[in-house]
Amino acid sequence: MGVRDSVTTRAGQSHEGGAGIVFGRAGRGPSSAWRFRPVSRARTRWLRSLSPGDHVILGDDAYGGTYRLLTRIFGNWGLTISTVDLEDLDAVRSAIRESSKMIWLETPSNPLLKVVSISALSEVAHEHGAMLVVDNTFATPYLQRPLTLGADVVVHSTTKYVGGHSDVLGGFVATNNDVFGRDVAISPVRDRRGTGSLDCYLLLRGLKTLGVRMDRHCSNASAIATFLSSHAR
Numbered sequence: 001m002g003v004r005d006s007v008t009t010r011a012g013q014s015h016e017g018g019a020g021i022v023f024g025r026a027g028r029g030p031s032s033a034w035r036f037r038p039v040s041r042a043r044t045r046w047l048r049s050l051s052p053g054d055h056v057i058l059g060d061d062a063y064g065g066t067y068r069l070l071t072r073i074f075g076n077w078g079l080t081i082s083t084v085d086l087e088d089l090d091a092v093r094s095a096i097r098e099s100s101k102m103i104w105l106e107t108p109s110n111p112l113l114k115v116v117s118i119s120a121l122s123e124v125a126h127e128h129g130a131m132l133v134v135d136n137t138f139a140t141p142y143l144q145r146p147l148t149l150g151a152d153v154v155v156h157s158t159t160k161y162v163g164g165h166s167d168v169l170g171g172f173v174a175t176n177n178d179v180f181g182r183d184v185a186i187s188p189v190r191d192r193r194g195t196g197s198l199d200c201y202l203l204l205r206g207l208k209t210l211g212v213r214m215d216r217h218c219s220n221a222s223a224i225a226t227f228l229s230s231h232a233r
């Protein structure tokens with residue numbers, strides 16, 4: 001795995017490299033991994049690999065910030081966007097155009113917690129020459145490894161479960177695609193988008209308890225679901 005140090009003040013700060021290596025391992029096998037601050041910059045980085053005229057398919061209940069970024073900012077720049085129920089693969093196939101370059105999936109999604117098969121959607125994307133980007137913020141790398149299921153790129157907001165203490169903003173991108181990887185590698189340096197040492201330290205602290213916290217989230221959610229499924233109302 002090639003971890004690139006992102007830069008806030010200088011390249012090669014020890015926390016920067018440390019956070020990248022741990023996130024890379026958490027992603028299980030990406031060839032390249034970068035941290036951004038905040039995740040909207042991680043999202044922006046991938047969207048800028050597209051060109052005006054390209055078409056992006058987005059889940060119909062994607063996080064509002066991603067929807068607004070695509071439609072209001074990148075829409076003005078010339079990207080065309082279709083929102084589709086990504087659980088319905090036939091609807092995805094019908095939405096694909098010659099110019100479709102990217103499918104952007106959240107699974108589970110925010111807000112409706114829809115769960116989509118990453119491997120099935122990656123097959124549809126790849127059949128048509130599009131890449132599949134997965135926002136894995138809700139599942140975290142502890143529960144789901146999109147790159148092993150056929151995704152080309154994974155983005156996380158590390159502000160949430162990964163950070164775990166509501167005291168740090170961050171984003172993380174990982175890919176197996178060396179061409180995209182090389183392109184993104186220069187971005188933190190060029191755009192001064194790296195993560196500061198304190199934020200990297202806080203993220204590393206959060207990662208140490210990610211497993212136990214996610215196990216507890218799952219058992220709590222399961223107890224509530226069991227209670228509600230047998231409730232009279």
Ligand SMILES: Cc1ncc(COP(=O)(O)O)c(C=O)c1O
Binds near residue numbers: 109135138169
């Ligand atoms: C699925 C998902 N992705 C990305 C984000 C944005 O993350 P950040 O606040 O770190 O920019 C959110 C925020 O709620 C989210 O729910």
